[in-house]
Amino acid sequence: MTSRPALRGTKSNFNLNANVSSITDEGVVNFLKTEFNVRRWIEESLQIRFRGDFYEQLRNGIALCHLANSISHDAVPKIQENTKIEFKLLENLNFFLAALTEEFGIPRHKMFQVSDLYEYGNKVRVVECLLALSQVAEARGYPTVYKTIDPPKTAITMPRGEALTELKYYLAQIKEAKTVKVARKGAVILKTQMALLSGKNVDFAKCEKGFIAFQSLWRGFKARELLKKRKRDCAYRDKITHEIYKTEIDYVANLEICINEYMKPLTDKELLTKEQTKVIFSDIHVIRDFGQKLINQLKPRVENWNHHQKLGDIFFGISESFRVYTGYIQNYNNALEMLEEVKKKEKVGTTLAEMRASPACKTFDVTYFLIMPVQRVPRYSLLLSDLVKHTWTDHPDYKTLVDATERMKAVATFLNEKKREGENTKKFIEIMSSLEKAPPLFERTRKFIKEGVFTTPKKEEVSIFLFTDILVYGRPMHRMKIPIGASPTGPLKVKYKGQMELANTTVGETLSVPLQLTLHSTDNEVAFIVNSEKERLEWYNTLNNAIKEARDKAVDQSPCQRGCSISGSCRATAGHVNRTAAV
Structure with a gap:
């Protein structure tokens, strides 16, 4: 292990010479116990068992990404699995570290660097970071709680020689966030700072190389940070877009099941009148055709998806057409009441039970399919809002996507209002029928x-x-007089x-x-x-x-x-x- 270069005229940030000597063997054992408990917590969270070296199992970032997603859904947008390509594995670690700061709020002094894990660097920082994550998870109500238990003696192997010195070296660097009082600056320091800020009395020829080097380092750092964020946003955009497309296909397929496996057989067998069919299934045909139209528009975009592809113009163009849902949503409560009424007929109830048991219906009752159009429009609004969140402002789709999202929110609000109006009208009818x-x-x-x-x-x-x-x-x-347990008729x-x-x-x-x-x-x-x-x-x-x-x-x-x-x-x-x- 190479020694850290001394900084001329300064002190070590951690006073390592003093700190390393203060790390006792008992402190090392306590760290090894913490390492054991962190490993156990991750294994219980993911329902797996690590074989061999703990850090080797974490090195590809796959387990860490799954851990983050188990604590908070979609904390990591994309997980590179079944690959040994280095840059993809590094992407897993970068996504995990980004989730720690943006999703879980882990403080910087608790974070580890990619090299600490991928290049077998500072494993103490890795354990400290995962311990902090377990505390955040517990505060959020995560079911698997970190527990401090004494591991079996066979699970603890005390390092020796250079390995022990290196471990103490890293343990000596552990620091907690402290409120540091800013010391009063001397007159010479203040004058020097003011001179640098004003540009007076500064020998730019002498300092030019230093300024250029600092600017280069700073710009490089900011560019790398922006690249990491852009990669994460691209992964989220890809995930959300495919989710919109896939869920729309599943949605239309379920509407087809409702039409072909429930509505048509009931009408063909004359178990429902035309009026009953209209009340229960409303405009489900129109909504199904509208969904298929949306799929046809999304398909070429998704199949040729890239980071600069647009999606907002599609939803912006068809947003007003979503008002076809109005009649269906207003009628939804009436549909459920009518369905309960016709189920009282033995033949209808038996037929519905047989339909539910068929492989095509996947044991789902007709009500499972009827509620889908009611839930779909708010889902569009949520997905588009998430897409806007991960679209950078100079993206060619950003402005259109924002406008489309606002329109979809307005449509969702309009439909909710129409639903409330329908419920209000129904309640008025009930009250008027009861008042003499x-x-x-x-x-x-x-x-x-x-x-x-x-x-x-x-x-x-x-x-x-x-x-x-x-x-x-x-x-x-x-x-x-109503029998006990019965409802009024x-x-x-x-x-x-x-x-x-x-x-x-x-x-x-x-x-x-x-x-x-x-x-x-x-x-x-x-x-x-x-x-x-x-x-x-x-x-x-x-x-x-x-x-x-x-x-x-x-x-x-x-x-x-x-x-x-x-x-x-x-x-x-x-x-x-x-x-x-x-x-």
């Missing part, structure tokens, strides 16, 4: 929030329906008693009855008692939030939406509050 003698409640801007059945201070039952602008209340007419009938506009309503509490909430409007009052303190807080907060939003909206409405010429705040004075009887 109620006026029309449905308005385009009115959204359902919450409902519940409670008791009043008079020990009577009251049903509460909370919307974004009104609260409807009524008295349950009857309750069907229909909605509870409620006799409509009245409604209160939230913009003119306040929520009060009664100290004598801790679980009671009282709603006061201009000329009306409703009191009800909840079942628990938790439920009281939930309703109290929900009501106050809804009232605040209703008041803000009422102030903003000018002229009033109800047709008068004065502002929305006119409601209380103009008699817009429904005059209804108390419960």
